[in-house]
Amino acid sequence: MQKIESRESKPVFRGKNTGALRVLGSEENPGKGLLSIGNYMALDHSRGAAVYLDALKPHAILICGKRGYGKSYTMGCLLEELAFLEPAIRKKLASVVIDTMGIFWTMKYPNAFEARKLKNWDLTPAGLDIEIFVPVGKIEAYRKRNIDVKPFSIPISELSGSQWCRIFSIEEVSPPGILLVRAIESLREKGEAYSFEEILSEIAGDPRSDKVSKGAAENYFRAVNSWGLFSKEGTKLSDLVSGGRTTILDVSTLENENVCAAAVSIIAGRLYEARLEARRTYEKKLMGEKFDEEVFPMVWLFIDEAHIFIPAKTEGLASKVLINRCLRQGRQPGLSLVLATQRPASLHPDVVSQSDLLICHRLTASDDILALETSRPLYMQENLQAYIKKMGSERGAALIVDDHSESVHLVRIRPRLSWHGGGEPSAFEPHTKDKSKENTFQL
Numbered sequence: 469m470q471k472i473e474s475r476e477s478k479p480v481f482r483g484k485n486t487g488a489l490r491v492l493g494s495e496e497n498p499g500k501g502l503l504s505i506g507n508y509m510a511l512d513h514s515r516g517a518a519v520y521l522d523a524l525k526p527h528a529i530l531i532c533g534k535r536g537y538g539k540s541y542t543m544g545c546l547l548e549e550l551a552f553l554e555p556a557i558r559k560k561l562a563s564v565v566i567d568t569m570g571i572f573w574t575m576k577y578p579n580a581f582e583a584r585k586l587k588n589w590d591l592t593p594a595g596l597d598i599e600i601f602v603p604v605g606k607i608e609a610y611r612k613r614n615i616d617v618k619p620f621s622i623p624i625s626e627l628s629g630s631q632w633c634r635i636f637s638i639e640e641v642s643p644p645g646i647l648l649v650r651a652i653e654s655l656r657e658k659g660e661a662y663s664f665e666e667i668l669s670e671i672a673g674d675p676r677s678d679k680v681s682k683g684a685a686e687n688y689f690r691a692v693n694s695w696g697l698f699s700k701e702g703t704k705l706s707d708l709v710s711g712g713r714t715t716i717l718d719v720s721t722l723e724n725e726n727v728c729a730a731a732v733s734i735i736a737g738r739l740y741e742a743r744l745e746a747r748r749t750y751e752k753k754l755m756g757e758k759f760d761e762e763v764f765p766m767v768w769l770f771i772d773e774a775h776i777f778i779p780a781k782t783e784g785l786a787s788k789v790l791i792n793r794c795l796r797q798g799r800q801p802g803l804s805l806v807l808a809t810q811r812p813a814s815l816h817p818d819v820v821s822q823s824d825l826l827i828c829h830r831l832t833a834s835d836d837i838l839a840l841e842t843s844r845p846l847y848m849q850e851n852l853q854a855y856i857k858k859m860g861s862e863r864g865a866a867l868i869v870d871d872h873s874e875s876v877h878l879v880r881i882r883p884r885l886s887w888h889g890g891g892e893p894s895a896f897e898p899h900t901k902d903k904s905k906e907n908t909f910q911l
């Protein structure tokens with residue numbers, strides 16, 4: 469089993485109590501493609517056997533928990549584990565993070581801050597080989613801060629007139645809305661990519677609209693240009709994603725949540741299409757056909773603040789793609805989705821019911837617990853509240869509900885190898901000190 473013999477192939481936990489191999493997410497895992505996420509946590513909170521997640525098959529994982537209890541930290545652990553898989557498996561997978569908070573760029577750096585804690589787990593700090601992409605219009609701002617980033621953009625022609633109306637929060641039947649839909653649909657009918665300038669000239673040349681509507685529509689699109697996210701051609705998917713890579717799409721500069729959702733919808737839709745195509749190639753290969761070109765890897769798509777993109781009560785711009793394609797049908801083409809939220813109650817209920825793995829950190833709001841309880845699998849012997857109580861208030865402690873083995877597990881997620889950028893800043897403590905020994909974790 470690959471993590472049992474060396475860092476590439478050694479278990480991450482050689483320390484205390486490493487017991488029987490337990491793989492969550494697959495009953496058939498042959499001991500390969502294992503993500504070492506932590507150890508069992510006994511009721512007295514002592515450390516038990518190592519816990520692994522399967523990475524050979526596609527998964528839909530929901531990570532939830534109240535603010536500051538480990539959601540993005542856990543996401544980072546999964547990303548690290550995917551990045552450190554044995555090369556033969558790693559090259560068939562790719563990780564893509566939609567980074568709404570701008571916190572994942574720090575993964576390039578080793579987690580020197582928690583070196584002592586890592587030592588307790590027999591681990592050493594390690595940075596990750598990641599690529600960070602930011603909207604093309606924002607590249608200079610990042611470079612000025614000495615953050616090594618690459619530009620990405622989305623083709624402006626990917627959005628329909630009605631999607632633009634939703635982004636601008638205007639009615640499709642209002643005068644600027646009517647103009648905007650007409651202008652965009654007329655450009656789209658030509659079937660070619662078009663630029664921001666071409667949209668403006670289409671608006672200006674509309675014979676049926678008055679000056680005020682034209683002025684308003686123009687202003688909306690000038691704002692689009694300032695976001696620096698859209699361009700005529702857009703970045704090719706193959707430039708963003710390929711086998712073995714960890715890609716961070718930092719969209720934290722986009723203040724408008726609708727724009728973020730539109731971007732997520734387009735990216736997730738393109739990943740899904742690419743995987744469908746790859747799956748067809750894979751089937752043909754199995755039938756004996758020869759293919760020389762590289763097959764698009766099985767993607768793990770990570771989205772934090774998922775309630776923004778798949779809200780409970782309304783249909784967000786990314787809801788359809790994420791629910792209907794990635795969640796419900798992602799298994800077949802091999803697209804994994806890892807969603808995180810502080811507010812399960814604000815998340816579309818399909819996310820809870822369609823996830824095959826639920827990683828639940830501490831939760832206290834009753835509506836959030838109820839949202840998970842409502843789709844609580846029958847195999848959970850106790851109610852969720854009781855499990856959460858057992859888990860206590862330790863950061864990084866999690867309840868994992870595994871639909872494959874129909875079982876529930878109390879786990880302590882391991883410390884991060886790479887620098888975690890999502891922690892709370894403190895006005896008091898110097899940032900260089902190793903705080904491991906002061907943490908609530910007593911190992």
Ligand SMILES: Nc1ncnc2c1ncn2[C@@H]1O[C@H](COP(=O)(O)OP(=O)(O)OP(=O)(O)O)[C@@H](O)[C@H]1O
Binds near residue numbers: 537810
């Ligand atoms: N598994 C863990 N091991 C050690 N410390 C942890 C672990 N998980 C979380 N922590 C600690 O808790 C802090 C907060 O975790 P994290 O940033 O993941 O919170 P979050 O749930 O994503 O919060 P928010 O909802 O505000 O984004 C981390 O900075 C870290 O100090």
